Amino acid sequence: KNASYRFIQFNSEFLPPVPFTLSEINQKSSALSGDTIFFKFKGSGELPDSIPFHFISQNNKKMEMIPQIDKIYNYKINNIQSDLKYWIKFDPYSIISAWDSIGTSINSIKVKERPIILKSQFIISPPKYTEKNNRTFSADAFTQINVINGSNISFEFESNKNLNSSWMVLNNDRINLKVNEHIISGEFTINENLQLQVYLLDEHSIPNLNPTQFSFYIDEDKPPSIFVNSPKTSFEINQQSYSIPLNINVNDDFGIENI
Numbered sequence: 001k002n003a004s005y006r007f008i009q010f011n012s013e014f015l016p017p018v019p020f021t022l023s024e025i026n027q028k029s030s031a032l033s034g035d036t037i038f039f040k041f042k043g044s045g046e047l048p049d050s051i052p053f054h055f056i057s058q059n060n061k062k063m064e065m066i067p068q069i070d071k072i073y074n075y076k077i078n079n080i081q082s083d084l085k086y087w088i089k090f091d092p093y094s095i096i097s098a099w100d101s102i103g104t105s106i107n108s109i110k111v112k113e114r115p116i117i118l119k120s121q122f123i124i125s126p127p128k129y130t131e132k133n134n135r136t137f138s139a140d141a142f143t144q145i146n147v148i149n150g151s152n153i154s155f156e157f158e159s160n161k162n163l164n165s166s167w168m169v170l171n172n173d174r175i176n177l178k179v180n181e182h183i184i185s186g187e188f189t190i191n192e193n194l195q196l197q198v199y200l201l202d203e204h205s206i207p208n209l210n211p212t213q214f215s216f217y218i219d220e221d222k223p224p225s226i227f228v229n230s231p232k233t234s235f236e237i238n239q240q241s242y243s244i245p246l247n248i249n250v251n252d253d254f255g256i257e258n259i
Contacts, residue, residue: 016098020045022073022088024104033081033114034209041066041073041088041104048090051103055086084109115200115208119158122214126151130221130254144215147190153216154187161202169197193217224252 006014025040039053050065053075066073066088073088089103120139126132127150137145139155147153159182166177166184171194177186184198194216200208229247237244250256 018045018099018102020047020102022051022090022102022104024107025072027107028109029107030110030112031080032112032206032209035080037077037080037084037109039075039077039086043068043071043073047071051088051090053086053088055084057084058082080109080111083111112204112206113161114206115159115161115163115202117157117198117200117208117212118160120155121157122153122155124151124153132254139212139214143212144217146217146219149191149218149220150189152187152189155185157184157198158182159184159200159202163200164203164205165201167199169199170194190216190218221253224250224256226250 020043022041022043025042047068050067051073053064053066066075085108087104087106089101091101122137124135124147126148162181163179166179168175177184196214197211227249
């Protein structure tokens, strides 16, 4: 009867019976760069232990086998950076089969780029009394910097995108920064050990992800020390000149100005 009906309706498409079916549960169409994407497929029927998961990113095609747990197939991609096309496709075990393959259609995920810091520079200006020159650090090379207590620290960062706003977090204090298109600048004076993070928000309110933490550690200016070499604790005064010759050593972090 079924065969006769299909013969009569020769212009209609009749799908062959399959041992199981698959469908995607949490389909997404967009993501932000750096996100973790979870793929979840649900099955019914006589399910295989694993299914092939195919995806294409930056013209590179890959395939991973996803194990089945309670009729669910899960897969995860960490730190996604580019647009993605993906699908699942299970081929029959035998060349002779009523069905060609079981799976899902090709779906796409569009990845939006987050703002990131491309270049960064710190200028350390020590207190004037030290008479030390300014120092310049590239944040690409240093994330931990030792500075003299009371130093002024100015910085300039360059982002890959034009920004709407930016702010820094010094320990637990949030301070807004100056923004000129894709250039961020700011400054602060250090009187204690500080942890610095800079946050960005682009023109579409997309934030940066996991900003680098910079650590600034105080180098304390120790008080000067004096060592008397002579005279000793007991001595006789020269009765002709009544002079007392002195021999002392004086040390300080940044040199002696007056004794």
